[in-house]
Amino acid sequence: MKCPICGKDLDLQNKQIGTSENGDPIFNEYAICHSCKKQWNLDKQRAKKIAAKKAAEEKAKAEAEARAAEEKAKAEAEARAAEEKAKAEAAARAAEEKAKAEAAARAAEEKRAARREAKARARKEAIARLAADKGISEEEAERILKERARARKAAAQKAATDATATDNSEEQKYGNIPAEEIRDKREKAVRKGYEDMLATDPDSKVAKKKKKEEAETAKAKEDVKSRKMDDYDDEKSSDDEDDDEYEYVDEYPRFRPGRIILGIISLLAFGFCIYKGFVTGLSTSGADVTSAPGMNYVIVALCMLVTALLYFIMNNRDTLFAFLIPMIVYIGSAVFAFLKHGDEFELLILAGVSGVLAVISLILAIASRGGDDYDDEDDYDDPFEEEHDN
Known part of the structure; x- marks a missing residue:
């Protein structure tokens, strides 16, 4: 720390400035400049800075x-003003x-009153005209108009009643006709009976037409039968010529239990x-992980899993690849286990087992392709032999 007056280094010392209530001394840190003969109470300056900072924060x-209070009051005032404005607008709209x-x-009331006044005025004029025409009093003319109005009303009611009665009578008049489905069924039955009656007459056109249709049907059946026989003869002759190329296909896959x-x-x-593999260990201290004995067991295990899946997936397929592909995988696992067995006797045994399984797969593949041709032609039954004999 430098002196603010002369720029020389200050000497920092702790000096007692008093005692506490218990009699303990109270020390403050002073910065003393021996050149300027000045000293500064650093703790007092720090306390002043802290107090000033606290006052600024407060x-x-x-x-x-x-x-915040001003903004809150302003927002509340705006909200109240908006609410009052909305209420005033709502009250104005309601009014x-x-x-x-x-x-x-x-x-509407004025219009109804005008209609009533017009109706009363027209009624008075009608009464006055009728009284003038008949030479009677207005009371007598009013009575006559009322009787005419009652008569018109009764006539209208009678006309409505007559129209209803007419509709009911028409419904009852046509109510005995059966439904359309029943009429169609009866019509078909009558037509069929008439055709059957005509069919019993040998000289009728219906009987001749029926006989002609039966003859055409029988002829068509004979043509179809003769065409099938010709096709079979052609197929048999072609089978005799290409007997060496004929191959019997068995739909049931062979050696499924195997x-x-x-x-x-x-x-x-x-x-x-x-x-x-997991017992032996899958890692070594070197960088080559594949050289670990446990990893060799895992690779052979994957080969065995692939062969098992191939046999189960291709179990229903009668194809040569159902045996050849597992055989190739067996050979690969056997070669790998033999090359990587080292001191592991179990790997050598697994190589031998894989080789034996490969040989068995090869034998099954060869056997599945053999014995498929027919050597004895007399064992083949001709499906149309009885028809030829006849």
């Missing part, structure tokens, strides 16, 4: 609270609608290899 906090409704009601057994053996070998 002042800022008070200002922030004042601004306007009420005024419109009252005006419409007054207009495939299942080989798949189960492969699954057992897969489980044994996985167990040995």
Whole structure:
């Protein structure tokens, strides 16, 4: 720390400035400049800075609270103003609608009063004309008009009653006709009986037409039968010429139990290899992980799992690849286990087992393709032999 006056280094010392209530001394840190003979109480300056900082923070906090209160009051005032404005607008709309409704009601009432006045005026004029024409009093003319009105009303009611009665009579008049479905069924029955009656007459056109149709049907059946026989003869002659190329296809896959057994053996070998791999260990201290004995067991286990899945998936297929592909995988696992067995005797045994399974797969593949041709032609039954003899 430098002296603010001469720029020389200051000497920092703790000096006692007093004692506490318990009699303990109180020390403050002083910065002393021996050149200028000046000293500064650093703790007092720090306390002043802290107090000033605290006062500034309190002042800022008070200002922030004042601004928040002012903004809150302003927002509340705006909300109240908006609410009052909405209420005033709603009241104005309600008053306007009420005024419109009252005006419409007054207009309707005025219109009804005008119609009543026009009707009363027309009635008075009618009574006056009738009284003048008949030479009677207005009371007598009013009575006559009332009787005429009652008569017109009674005539209208009678006309409506007669129209209803007419509709009911028409419905009853046509109510005995059966439904359309029943009429169609009866019509078909009558037509069929008439055709049957005509068919019993040998000289009728219907009987001749029926006989002609039966003859054409029989002729068509004979043509179809003869055409089938010709096709069979052609097929048989072509089979005799190409007898060496004829191959009997069996729809049922061969050696299905053997495939299942080989798949189960492969699954057992897969489980044994996985167990040995995890027991032996899958990693070594070197960088080459594939050189670990446990990893060799895992690779052989994967080969066994692939062969088992192939046998189970291709169990219903009568194809040569159902045996050849697992055989190739067996050979690959056997070669790998033989090359990587080292000091592991179990890997050598697995190589031998894989080789044996490969040989069995090869034997089954060869056997599945053999014995498919017919050597004795007399065992083949001719499906149309009886028809030829006849």
